[in-house]
Amino acid sequence: MEKLPLRVLACGDVEGRLETLFGRVRAIQSKSGRFDMLLCVGDFFSSTSDAEWAEYRSGAKKGRRGLFSGTSGLQIAYLSGTESQDEPTPAYSFSSKDVTELKSSLLSTLNFKGVDILLTSPWPRDVESFANSPGEIDTKKCGSTLISDLAASLKPRYHFAALEKAYYERLPYRNHTVLQETPQHVTRFIALAEVGNTSKKKYLYAFSIIPMSLMDPAELVKQPQDVTENPYRKLRKGTQKTKVLGCAEEETACQFFFDLKKHQGKKRSSDGKDRGSTQTKQAKKPSQPTGPCWFCLASPEVEKHLVVSIGTHCYLALAKGGLLPDHVLILPIGHYQSVVDLSSEVMEEVTKYKSALKEFFRSKGKRYVLFERNYKSQHLQLQVIPVPLDYSSEDIKECFITQAQEQQIELLEIPEHSDITQVVHPGTPYFYVELDTGEKLFHRIRGSFPLQFGRAVLASGALLALPQRSDWRSCTASRPEEEAQASAFRRDFQPFDFA
Known part of the structure; x- marks a missing residue:
C-alpha cells in the first residue's frame, strides 16, 4: 500500500495576527489543495493578552514540553517559551531541567532514532556552523545552547524556530559521524519570520513528510548532495565516548x-x-636512502636555494611548485621516512618549528594546515600550508572529511591526548593532517591513495579556491623566482626563527 505523505504548513511568530495568518492559509489552500496541519512557533499571542492566555501566563495551565504522536505515526516534539535561569521557571519559559526531562523521556524509548519534527521558539545557538549564513543574525550570540543540545539529541528531520524576525533555511546537516557511525537521516533547520511583516520575509513554509516509522530505512538515511557536518558536533562529542584508533584510551601513566x-x-x-x-x-639513527634523495640536506640533489632555516636536526625549505609562495616544508636533516620513525631529539625540534610557524602565520592573519603522506615517499616531508584565519578548525576538518568521503577514504580524528606514534607502527603507510590547534585527522593506507589528496583539498573551492594549483608540477617557477621567494620568506620569518 502506498504511503501518502502528510502536507504540513509551518508558521513563524503570529503575534495575534490571526486574520492575516488564516487569510494567507486559505489563499494557499485554494490554489494548492488542503493541508493536513498548521504548526506555529514563536510568539503566538499579541501583547494584549486575553483571559484564556492569562491562565497559561499565571501557571494555572501549562504546555511547556512534550511529544505529539499523530494517528499517522508522525512524531512532533515541542519545547515552549524562552530559556530562563529563574527558579521556579515561569510558565512561559523553559529551563535545563525541562530539556533534560524531555530528552530522557524520548531517548529511553526502545530503538529511538529521532523525531520527525521539533518545534521551539528560540533558535539553537551556533546553528550556522559549517553552513550558509543567516544574514544579519549572529547565531553565536542569539538563540539557546539548551535548544542546540536538544536538537543534537532528538535528531529531528525538521526543526522550526522563530523570534528573530528573519527567515533562514539552513543547509541540511547529518546526524552521524562519517565513516565512524551508521548513516542516519539528515536534519533541516528552518527559521521563520513574523506573520504579515512589511519586509515580506517568509513566514509560512510548506512541506510534505512521511513519518519515519513508515519509511524504508535506506530511503530515510539518503544524504542530499548539499549535506553538511553537524553544527552541534562539539556538544555530541561531549556526550559520546571518544573513539581511539586501536590504542588504549587512557593516557600513559608515566x-x-x-x-x-x-x-x-x-x-x-x-x-x-x-x-x-x-x-x-x-635514539634512532637515520636509515640510509636506497638511492639519491632530494631531501637529505647533505645530498647533492637538495635544491639549497629553497632552504630558509637550518636547525640542529631539522630544516625548513620552501616547497618546489608550492601551492602558495609561503608553502613550506619541515624536513629532518638526516634520512627518516616518516614522523613515526623520528628519534625524540628530532621530534622535539619538529615541534619547535611547528610552534614558530604558528606564531609567524598568526602574525599575518593566517593559520596553518600540516599534512604528511607516508606513501610512495622516501624522505619525511611535513607540508605546511597557510590558510586565512577566517577558516575555523571545524571548517577545515569538515572539508577534509567530506572530500575524503567522496573518494571512499576513511579519515578519522585522533583524540586530543593521543599521538600518531600511538596509532600506527613504523613502516605502515598512512596520511595524516594536523591543524595548528593540535587537532589531527588520520587515514591508514591499505591500498592505493591519491598522491595529491592533501594539496587538492586545500586547493579546492571550499578552502583556497586554487584548483589549477592542485598539482605541484604545474606550479614550478624559474630559479630566480624561487630564490626571490625564499629570500622574502627568510627575511619575514627571521624574528620567529629559533635556529
Whole structure:
C-alpha cells in the first residue's frame, strides 16, 4: 500500500495576527489543495493578552514540553517559551531541567532514532556552523545552547524556530559521524519570520513528510548532495565516548620530561624517580636512502636555494611548485621516512618549528594546515600550508572529511591526548593532517591513495579556491623566482626563527 505523505504548513511568530495568518492559509489552500496541519512557533499571542492566555501566563495551565504522536505515526516534539535561569521557571519559559526531562523521556524509548519534527521558539545557538549564513543574525550570540543540545539529541528531520524576525533555511546537516557511525537521516533547520511583516520575509513554509516509522530505512538515511557536518558536533562529542584508533584510551601513566637542572643527561618521570636511558625512547639513527634523495640536506640533489632555516636536526625549505609562495616544508636533516620513525631529539625540534610557524602565520592573519603522506615517499616531508584565519578548525576538518568521503577514504580524528606514534607502527603507510590547534585527522593506507589528496583539498573551492594549483608540477617557477621567494620568506620569518 502506498504511503501518502502528510502536507504540513509551518508558521513563524503570529503575534495575534490571526486574520492575516488564516487569510494567507486559505489563499494557499485554494490554489494548492488542503493541508493536513498548521504548526506555529514563536510568539503566538499579541501583547494584549486575553483571559484564556492569562491562565497559561499565571501557571494555572501549562504546555511547556512534550511529544505529539499523530494517528499517522508522525512524531512532533515541542519545547515552549524562552530559556530562563529563574527558579521556579515561569510558565512561559523553559529551563535545563525541562530539556533534560524531555530528552530522557524520548531517548529511553526502545530503538529511538529521532523525531520527525521539533518545534521551539528560540533558535539553537551556533546553528550556522559549517553552513550558509543567516544574514544579519549572529547565531553565536542569539538563540539557546539548551535548544542546540536538544536538537543534537532528538535528531529531528525538521526543526522550526522563530523570534528573530528573519527567515533562514539552513543547509541540511547529518546526524552521524562519517565513516565512524551508521548513516542516519539528515536534519533541516528552518527559521521563520513574523506573520504579515512589511519586509515580506517568509513566514509560512510548506512541506510534505512521511513519518519515519513508515519509511524504508535506506530511503530515510539518503544524504542530499548539499549535506553538511553537524553544527552541534562539539556538544555530541561531549556526550559520546571518544573513539581511539586501536590504542588504549587512557593516557600513559608515566610521562617523561627533561629536568636539565637536577638530572643532566637523564630523564625524570612524572613520579619524580630517575629512569635510565634504557627505559626512554631509544635514539634512532637515520636509515640510509636506497638511492639519491632530494631531501637529505647533505645530498647533492637538495635544491639549497629553497632552504630558509637550518636547525640542529631539522630544516625548513620552501616547497618546489608550492601551492602558495609561503608553502613550506619541515624536513629532518638526516634520512627518516616518516614522523613515526623520528628519534625524540628530532621530534622535539619538529615541534619547535611547528610552534614558530604558528606564531609567524598568526602574525599575518593566517593559520596553518600540516599534512604528511607516508606513501610512495622516501624522505619525511611535513607540508605546511597557510590558510586565512577566517577558516575555523571545524571548517577545515569538515572539508577534509567530506572530500575524503567522496573518494571512499576513511579519515578519522585522533583524540586530543593521543599521538600518531600511538596509532600506527613504523613502516605502515598512512596520511595524516594536523591543524595548528593540535587537532589531527588520520587515514591508514591499505591500498592505493591519491598522491595529491592533501594539496587538492586545500586547493579546492571550499578552502583556497586554487584548483589549477592542485598539482605541484604545474606550479614550478624559474630559479630566480624561487630564490626571490625564499629570500622574502627568510627575511619575514627571521624574528620567529629559533635556529
